[in-house]
Amino acid sequence: MKKRTFWQEWQKIILFVGFAISCLIVLYAFDVIGKIDIEAASDYVRELGIWGMLLYVIVYTIRPLFFxxxxxxxxxxxxxxxxxxxxxxDIVGAGSGAVLAFLVARYLGREKIEKFVKGKKIERFDQSIQNNGFIVVLYLRLIPLIPFDSINYSLGLSSIKLKSYMAATYLGIIPGAFVLNYIGSSLRTMDSKLWIAVALYGVMVLLPFLVKKFKGTTQIHLEKEPVK
Incomplete structure (x- = not known):
């Protein structure tokens, strides 16, 4: 087998880094970042009233298409x-976006989506979901540090039913949605609420792992307990 050259081995990474640097140069040259006024954008959306809310939900719904x-x-x-x-x-928009990604994956099929999501990850989902799809998806939603979009697309290629996926998704994103929105709201005043929000986020990060560890410990204990 012919040995791959340095360019062949690192071509995609080099091109990606080069593209990212080029974008940063353009943003810096035209002072795009400096012109972004989050507070002004927020005030504008609020002034739109119900249309601003609808706009936010629509943007959140189509967000997975652009990652x-x-x-x-x-x-x-x-x-x-x-x-x-x-x-x-957030629950309406994020949930709808998750459903959209799920349906896109189902419509496009495994071959096209596997270009973006590793096949082994999809296979692992299939094996887990065959037993209890609702619980698996609910647990995944409670973990804040996993890639939300790749999970949605992967689940679309699994054997889970849309009804179970939707129920677990809308229910599971509630804690994370509240904590992050609480953090976002506290950024306006930067008062003590911000530290409370950060603490809640820390608890949310640790909770799924503690539940999993407790479940594993309990299972081991039950297996070791003699049958009377």
Missing amino acids: FPATLLTLFGGYTFGPFLGTAL
Whole structure:
């Protein structure tokens, strides 16, 4: 087998880094970043009233098609609409976006989506979901540090039913949506609420792992316990 050259081995990474650097140069040259006024954008959306809410939900729904970071949009929602209304709109938008990604994956099929998602990841989902799809998806939604979009597309290629996927998704994103919207809303005042929000986020990050560890420990204990 012919040995791959350095360019062949690193071509995609070099091109990606080069593209990213070029974008940063353009943004810096035209001072695009400096012209972005988050507070002005937030005020504009709020002034639109119900149409601003609808716009936010629509943008959040189509967001997975462009892989725009969901966390940033959620924080903006909390900053704009407050912790409670922002959470409600986030659940609708994020949930609808997750369903859209799921349906896109089902429509396009495994071959095309596998270009972006590794096949082994899809196979692992299939094996887990065959047992209890609702619980698996619900658990995945409670983990804030996993790639939201790739999970959605992967689940679309799995054997889970759309009804179970939707129920687990809309239910599972509630805690994360509230915490991030709470953080976003507290950024306006930068008061003690921000530290409370950060603490809640820390608990949310640790909770799924603690639940999994407790479940594993309990299972081991039950297996070791003699049958009477």
